[in-house]
Amino acid sequence: GENVEQHPSTLSVQEGDSAVIKCTYSDSASNYFPWYKQELGKGPQLIIDIRSNVGEKKDQRIAVTLNKTAKHFSLHITETQPEDSAVYFCAARYSGYSTLTFGKGTMLLVSP
Amino acid sequence: KAGVTQTPRYLIKTRGQQVTLSCSPISGHRSVSWYQQTPGQGLQFLFEYFSETQRNKGNFPGRFSGRQFSNSRSEMNVSTLELGDSALYLCASSPVGSNNEQFFGPGTRLTVL
Numbered sequence: 349g350e351n352v353e354q355h356p357s358t359l360s361v362q363e364g365d366s367a368v369i370k371c372t373y374s375d376s377a378s379n380y381f382p383w384y385k386q387e388l389g390k391g392p393q394l395i396i397d398i399r400s401n402v403g404e405k406k407d408q409r410i411a412v413t414l415n416k417t418a419k420h421f422s423l424h425i426t427e428t429q430p431e432d433s434a435v436y437f438c439a440a441r442y443s444g445y446s447t448l449t450f451g452k453g454t455m456l457l458v459s460p
Numbered sequence: 461k462a463g464v465t466q467t468p469r470y471l472i473k474t475r476g477q478q479v480t481l482s483c484s485p486i487s488g489h490r491s492v493s494w495y496q497q498t499p500g501q502g503l504q505f506l507f508e509y510f511s512e513t514q515r516n517k518g519n520f521p522g523r524f525s526g527r528q529f530s531n532s533r534s535e536m537n538v539s540t541l542e543l544g545d546s547a548l549y550l551c552a553s554s555p556v557g558s559n560n561e562q563f564f565g566p567g568t569r570l571t572v573l
Contacts, residue, residue, distance in 0.1 A: 382561065391464070391550055391564035392503075437503065446491060446554065447516050448562060450503040 350375040352440050354451025362459055367428050369454045371438035372420040378440040381421045382448070383412060386435045395436075396423070428458045462487065464553050464565030472571045478539040481568045485532050485553030491515075492534040493562060494526060497548040506549075509534050538570075546572045 351374040361367050373381075379400035384392035398405045398412045398421065405412050409428075414421040425432055435455050439448040465484045473479050485492050494506040505518040509528035526536040532553075538545055548569050552562040 384564070389566075391566045394561055394563060397561060439503075446493065446508055446510075446562075447505045447518070448493075448495075448503075448552075449505070452502045 350378060350440055350442065350449040352438060352449050352451040354438050354454060356454060357452065358455045358457070360457045360459065361428055363428060363430060365428055365458075367423075367425045367432070367456055367458075369423045369436055369438070369456070370420060371422070371440075371451050372418075373440040373449075374419070375440070375442055376416075376419065377442040380441045381412070381414060382439050382441075383423050384437045384439065386437065386453075388434075392437060425456075428456075430458050430460050432456060433458045464551055464563055466549075466551050466565040466568050468568060469566065470569045470571075472573065473541050474573050475541055475543060477541050478537060479541060479570060480535055480537045481549055481551075481570075483534045483536075483551030483553075483565060485534070485551075486555075486563060489553035489555050489563075490532050491554040491556060491560075492528055492532065493552045493554070494534070494536050495550045495552065496520075497550055497567070498546075503550070506536065541572045543572050546570060 354371045382397035385395045386392045409426045411424040435453045437453045438451040467482045491510045493508040508516040512528045523539045528534045548567040550567045552564045554560045
């Protein structure tokens with residue numbers, strides 16, 4: 349089955365800096381890669397996703413890149429703010445199958 | 461549009477008991493998936509229901525079961541609770557079973573004593 353590795357497990361940055369979280373997946377048939385943000389006491393919230401026919405996608409301060417050959421994808425957050433502090437999860441899913449396989453998560457701490 | 465709702469939000473049980481958790485998907489969504497979240501194992505897939513049928517099942521023992529009703533609401537049941545079942549149980553809904561985004565509810569925090 350699919351396996352998703354996520355790094356780093358914790359990331360501390362200063363407000364205004366950029367943050368990058370990286371994930372690798374094992375199954376070359378995977379074609380959908382969402383990113384979720386989970387705040388304390390809440391369920392994961394979908395913040396951005398990318399499909400395998402696209403190399404990069406942006407939404408304001410957030411961007412995701414995908415390298416299908418290397419089987420890795422990354423989340424980039426620019427101009428970080430304290431409210432970006434949360435746990436971020438990457439996930440992968442392959443076509444015709446609805447199950448998401450998640451990475452272990454990255455705790456992002458943005459200091460003012 | 462209202463999001464995914466889960467009840468109850470918190471639950472305390474003792475070993476050997478059984479528990480039923482409920483999930484109401486976003487209106488119009490027909491697929492409901494359940495995940496278990498623990499600090500050690502992260503988010504793990506339990507099962508998915510679509511149109512009242514279980515479409516996929518994760519690697520969990522038979523003590524974990526679920527069902528979906530005609531209005532797409534779903535329940536999951538855990539029988540003969542063990543200490544290791546303590547976790548946050550998350551429900552996610554999708555408009556169609558595959559190739560669509562999954563939206564999560566706030567979860568039910570289950571503590572087994």
